[in-house]
Amino acid sequence: MYGRRSGFLTFMLAAGMAFIYVPMILLVIYSFNYSKIVPVWGGWSLRWYETLFKSEAVWNAVALSLKIAVINATFATILGTLAGLAMVRFGKFKGRTLFGGMLVAPLVMPEVITGLSLLVLFISLKQLFGWPQDRGFTTITIAHITFSLAYVAVIIQSRLSGMGETLEEAALDLGAKPFRVLTDITMPRLAPGMVAGWLLAFTLSLDDLVIASFVTGPGANTLPILIFSRIRLGLRPDINALATIIILVVAIGVAIAAYIMFRQERQQQRDMQIVDREIP
Amino acid sequence: MTGEQTLSDTPWLEQGAEPFIKIRGVTKKFGEFTAVDNIDLDIYQGELFCLLGGSGCGKSTLLRMLSGFETPTSGSITIDGMDMSNVPPYERPTNMMFQSYALFPHMTVEKNVAFGLKQDKIPVAEINDRVHDILTLVELQDYKKRKPQQLSGGQKQRVALARALVKQPKLLLLDEPLAALDKKLREQTQFELMNIQEKVGITFVVVTHDQEEAMTLSTRIAVMNDGEFMQLGTPTEIYEFPESRFVADFIGSANMLEGRIVEDGPDHVRVKTDLGEVFIDHGQSVKEGSRVWIAIRPEKMHLSKEPPLKPGPNQAFGMVDDIGYLGDISIYKIRLENNQIIDVTAPNQIRPKSRTHTITWEEKVYLHWQASSAVLLTK
Structure with a gap:
């Protein structure tokens, strides 16, 4: 049943793919449009890319977004990993259920609420302590870390509970003190989860518009804020060009990830072959 | 491991011998559930001791208390004179x-084996020597640079053994050491394990659910059920002199006959069963008329097509219900008059001339056994 290709399945696949990719293809095509008015075709041109590269505002937004994303991902990974470890490996401590619930709350909390509450926090902090002086880079980064770390914690938690504790026990049994077990056994095995968590936190931060708009101040525009504020005045061809570049970067990222996964799989197959050849 | 000191083969019988491991009144509870129930046990230097039982009998919990992963709810464990109550796993003289x-x-294999030595801050040159030596002992010296996933099951098992042995622990704990291997490899590895234990002279405590494994490996076996010891003894004692129906049935297989004591003499017992009288040539102080069970091992029954010359005790007859041909032996399922099925095994010493068995289905056969073969059980 699954071996044969039915016409219906092929059609559904094509329709699904079209649904996802046709808008993007349109966007890419229009980014090469000479005409200033987006829906009107004026012939092929790279003019909007030129405009884009000359725009300081765009470059600043890209730099700010990347800076926030990297710092956010790094801190969220560290904090999220610690939180995940505490949840899975510290046994039953007092308030574990409450902590667990609070840890995942940001995942289900509407973004507007998160953004609003953080804004209130920053304003009252400023009144009480005079910090943060201006809203912008610092406040956005803090806001992003608070919700990204929940995602990282969930990834780490599920990976940890899937791993079991036998290897840790084996290391303890061989004389490794608990901290050595963490650094020599648990961390290396968590590494893939931490990388995944880092990438997810990085993407979440790059992606975020709502929370950033709440907690940003004058002059600090992340890329999504910039794109959104420009699009409010109508479709603009230079934004199409920017979007095309982002699509390209993402595509390259996905290709690299796929290649790494393919290589790992091949390595595993080779390992299996070595064992098979030598048995018994 | 002092070479001069010759260890007795049966240290548990020596007068005044000091046990190496002393377990006193150890109980472990998980909430309401009692996994290990008030156990006392002495294990001696150089023993290969087996904890045998089905799943959930508490054998693994007991092992984990020896290694320090679980702490007893009550009772104490002493290893080589040291109380283990507050010693964490990484400071115990045990490896698992x-x-x-x-x-x-x-x-890699090499790093796995060296891991334990590195924790003790041993000089690199010595680590390398010891890793090399132990890998030579388990015949894996050519596999140093392999990762575990590049090894077969048997090789992994030997790396695990090497990693646990390289620290020269006072006590090696083995949790189902052969369970993951296939039958042929398992049998071969059993003997390797015994040889290695003799070479290194370390006390082994093995947990297993496989009675065959326990029988071949161990100096003594403790049969566990519901967190308690059912019986403790050498493999021969456990097999030939089970003390309860549970042990008789758990170790090997046994035909169980129910009956009442007719006569209890100083050197014999006579029991009346459904199948007639059973005569046992060893005395046991049981009240006459009380209910007992008789266990007879399948290989201790003799099967014949000819009726016995004269009627007497220890005899029965029935129909062949089924035959299981295993190659070296055959299992005959004999249906007796009272519909009870009795297992009898017989070695296939002579190659049958025709392709049929000499005894065949639905044939009437006669059973008898010697007065020493049956075991009287009261519980």
């Missing part, structure tokens, strides 16, 4: 071989 081997997947 895990059922799943628990090899570190991100380290």
